[in-house]
Amino acid sequence: MLEVKNIKAHKDAYCEALKKRNFEAEEIFEEILHLDEERRSTQVQLDEILSESNNLSKQIGQLFKNGEAEKANQLKEKTTHLKDDSKQLSIQMNTTSDKIQELLFQIPNVPHDSVPTGQDEADNVEIFKEGDIPELTKNALPHWELAKKYDLIDFELGNKITGAGFPVFKGKGARLQRALISYFLDKNTEAGYNELQVPHLVNEESAYGTGQLPDKEGQMYHVTGDNLYLIPTSEVPLTNIYRQDLLNANQLPIQMTTYTPCFRREAGSYGAHVRGLNRLHQFDKVELVNIVKPEDSYEVLDQMVEHIKGILRELELPYRILRLCAGDLGFTSALTFDFELYSTAQERWLEISSASNFETFQANRLKIRYKDKNNKKKLVHTLNGSSLALPRVIAGLLENCQTDEGIKIPEVLVPYTGFEWIK
């Protein structure tokens, strides 16, 4: 959520930047600024009335104390109309504030200057590529075939228990998953991230805080009995830990990591691209969240990118990094880098991580602030990134590491899996 004072100060620049997203902000900005004026003038009126009635109340108290009941009763009569007026005005003020809030919720984050223009994923800009794409033998298989061949993942069984998109991992498949989770968490804690375990269900307030509500309502599983949502990403509980907090500068940066399953309804997706592990309703992910001072956020974003690179390098997997174009940028993000892993058997790139800087957009919704050197209260910047999303890493790993003898586990993982080959 953008701040009204920033809209006021940078209206033209914001309009210009939001055009990159095909978002015409001019009109909505005007309306917000107008409503803000209205809100303020209403408040001035309200404050005056409240001030007067506070004064009268004090006088009445004094008069009663002095035994001048008659005078007091005269003053009492004066307060009745003040009460009515203040009630009216406070309703009016709340209505206006709600309207402003509602409008602010509709506006996406302002893209960073470095975000390229573009309509959709085809316009994303590749900025880095690393790792050799292996030459596979003629018998090479896509991961869903490999999963079946080595009895690693059972998609049909998940179907029986829950439905499509809820696979059952078995034997070495399950162990490989657990190994990756441990490996990722170890890498993250080595880099200074604090490991946490968080709830997998969140309340409405949390979902609003990180921006899943109101605009992504249909994508979360909703537990209606208790009005809770299954998390689509652990970014939600992690970032909400600090909701409404006023931090001291020396508490920053806050670096958190956690492993959770993620639940996404992915309504309307189907077809070849969602086959196997490519797109699931439940999947595992290890997440990074950073809460930092505004002046540090872009440096931290770079660090996050370097950190994720390091992991992929160790896993010896071919990947590339994309700078998302304005059209493909998430609603809450100012700048996002996507990591894609090359799936050799499918001959396509799979998104396995996304590292974003939200600047103050989430922090403003969440009201996460800190006191800077001069004791000024400022909104923090929040960032997150996956390190990494498990299923597609497994998909890429199975496909790229397959040989005629079986699947060769990358060396760094062997201490975690306890085996070198899946045969």
Added chain:
RNA sequence: GGAGAAAUGGCAGAGCGGUCGAAUGCGGCAGUCUUGAAAACUGUUGAGGGUCAUACCUCCGGGGGUUCGAAUCCCUCUUUCUCCGCCA
């Protein structure tokens, strides 16, 4: 699920109809002393809105009510604690 108690500033904790945005202690910050640090002493220290700055307004778990006036009384919800029941 049943019975009882409670929720106050960063923390602990008083206040139980007007003088309360709130005593006191701890913590934080600034200063005195010290070669430096600690201790001691002195001062300062909640949040939001509003203003050029004051003034002023709002906030004592959330919501509603009584009253001229509510942290204080009433209703309701939530949470926490204790006891009981059920249970991984």
